[in-house]
Amino acid sequence: MNKISLQYKEFATKAIKNNNPEDCLKYCFKYLSINPREKWPYILAAQSYLNLKMFSQSRGCYSVSQYLDDNKLLYEKLINISFIKENKNEKNSN
Amino acid sequence: MKKIAINIITKDNEPYLKKTLDCIKGLDPEYVIVYNGKKESKELNICNEYSNNVYIKKWNQDFSELRNFAIEQTKSPWILWIDSDEFINTESIHKIKKLINSKPQNNYLKFKLIQGNSTLGQIRMFRNIPSIRWKFKVHEKIIPDNIPEYHPKIEINHIINNVQDSQNRNISILKKELKSTPNDPEYLFYASIEFHMIGHHMKSLIYAEKFLFHYPIKEVDARKMYIRYLIAWIYTFQLRNYQKSLQIMLGQLILNCNIAEFWCLLGDTYIHMGKYDCAKQYFHNAILMGKYKYDNMWITDLEKYDQYPKMRIEQCEKHKNIDIKNFEQEISSPLIP
Numbered sequence: 001m002n003k004i005s006l007q008y009k010e011f012a013t014k015a016i017k018n019n020n021p022e023d024c025l026k027y028c029f030k031y032l033s034i035n036p037r038e039k040w041p042y043i044l045a046a047q048s049y050l051n052l053k054m055f056s057q058s059r060g061c062y063s064v065s066q067y068l069d070d071n072k073l074l075y076e077k078l079i080n081i082s083f084i085k086e087n088k089n090e091k092n093s094n
Numbered sequence: 095m096k097k098i099a100i101n102i103i104t105k106d107n108e109p110y111l112k113k114t115l116d117c118i119k120g121l122d123p124e125y126v127i128v129y130n131g132k133k134e135s136k137e138l139n140i141c142n143e144y145s146n147n148v149y150i151k152k153w154n155q156d157f158s159e160l161r162n163f164a165i166e167q168t169k170s171p172w173i174l175w176i177d178s179d180e181f182i183n184t185e186s187i188h189k190i191k192k193l194i195n196s197k198p199q200n201n202y203l204k205f206k207l208i209q210g211n212s213t214l215g216q217i218r219m220f221r222n223i224p225s226i227r228w229k230f231k232v233h234e235k236i237i238p239d240n241i242p243e244y245h246p247k248i249e250i251n252h253i254i255n256n257v258q259d260s261q262n263r264n265i266s267i268l269k270k271e272l273k274s275t276p277n278d279p280e281y282l283f284y285a286s287i288e289f290h291m292i293g294h295h296m297k298s299l300i301y302a303e304k305f306l307f308h309y310p311i312k313e314v315d316a317r318k319m320y321i322r323y324l325i326a327w328i329y330t331f332q333l334r335n336y337q338k339s340l341q342i343m344l345g346q347l348i349l350n351c352n353i354a355e356f357w358c359l360l361g362d363t364y365i366h367m368g369k370y371d372c373a374k375q376y377f378h379n380a381i382l383m384g385k386y387k388y389d390n391m392w393i394t395d396l397e398k399y400d401q402y403p404k405m406r407i408e409q410c411e412k413h414k415n416i417d418i419k420n421f422e423q424e425i426s427s428p429l430i431p
Binding site for chain 2: 026029033037045049056057059
């Protein structure tokens with residue numbers, strides 16, 4: 001991971017820790033316009049989308065992380081968790 | 095009284111009209127046909143074979159006028175509107191019959207319109223009541239006062255024909271309307287699309303920017319997304335202003351990363367910039383994320399969305415070490431919004 005990547009990752013991580021998923025997404029996607037082949041922007045973006053209850057978008061991001069990673073099973077689990085959270089969210093709103 | 099009426103307006107669609115009128119026979123409908131062509135024609139004869147309710151109306155460059163006239167001649171409690179170059183398959187006809195018999199509560203019923211590679215949910219059936227009428231002279235629509243009920247398994251197929259004539263006609267009407275109401279977002283939206291489709295990209299861009307300025311809805315909205323995508327497309331393929339295009343697309347992707355076309359446009363932009371590895375990943379993203387998209391925010395058919403990015407990945411592989419000029423000759427048909 002190079003210096004720019006580390007910097008963006010730091011900003012994105014700080015944003016999500018400060019409960020600011022929108023800012024986190026901005027850093028993730030800005031970095032994706034430089035290098036779309038690293039996993040961390042997709043993982044952090046997925047977490048941000050989950051916080052924003054944008055479940056379908058989170059699954060999209062996890063599926064790209066899965067493609068870029070050898071550990072495919074982990075992302076299957078994360079995608080399933082996203083479905084579970086979505087169902088829970090729908091039940092709570094009804 | 096019949097349970098359902100068909101409203102059709104027709105002119106110069108004689109090759110398809112019989113097929114259209116035949117496909118809906120199974121509904122045993124009240125046919126209400128408004129014809130605005132020549133007084134003696136094969137087309138008019140075909141209309142008269144199917145219905146006694148054929149009305150010859152003068153064309154005043156106003157589609158809503160003709161459609162509302164059709165409504166006013168209709169007696170049945172439900173109206174299904176169809177164009178004379180569309181057809182409904184037998185399976186969908188059965189589903190419509192079942193739907194009518196189920197006595198729907200909603201006044202507005204949406205079906206799936208299939209047009210080439212695009213699909214779109216559109217209000218096709220509505221209750222015949224005085225409050226429901228068509229609006230706008232071109233790209234006319236029914237504006238519902240509640241959320242319509244969507245039946246995506248009922249499909250209407252649109253045959254794409256006479257495209258140039260339709261485009262010229264629509265542009266003529268839009269220009270006229272925009273002279274009197276220059277800031278009407280409805281007409282600005284369609285003007286930007288129609289000018290784009292005939293290759294007048296600078297005009298398209300002007301109308302697109304005006305639309306975004308005057309559109310009253312502040313939240314994320316399918317129309318705003320589509321126009322921003324169109325603007326970004328023009329910046330990439332026509333103006334070669336890649337930074338501007340990227341700026342717009344990044345904003346769009348944050349809002350909805352599951353739309354395959356957005357990643358494809360990013361990919362095409364990076365091809366133009368000579369960055370094939372990045373481009374390939376964006377096309378992979380289009381395939382991976384595209385399968386998770388919400389159906390109602392975009393018009394791509396979920397079954398075909400991955401064809402374009404797969405083609406581009408193959409081209410990137412083939413041209414890895416080749417100059418962009420040679421590549422450009424091969425990518426002469428970018429995905430047009």
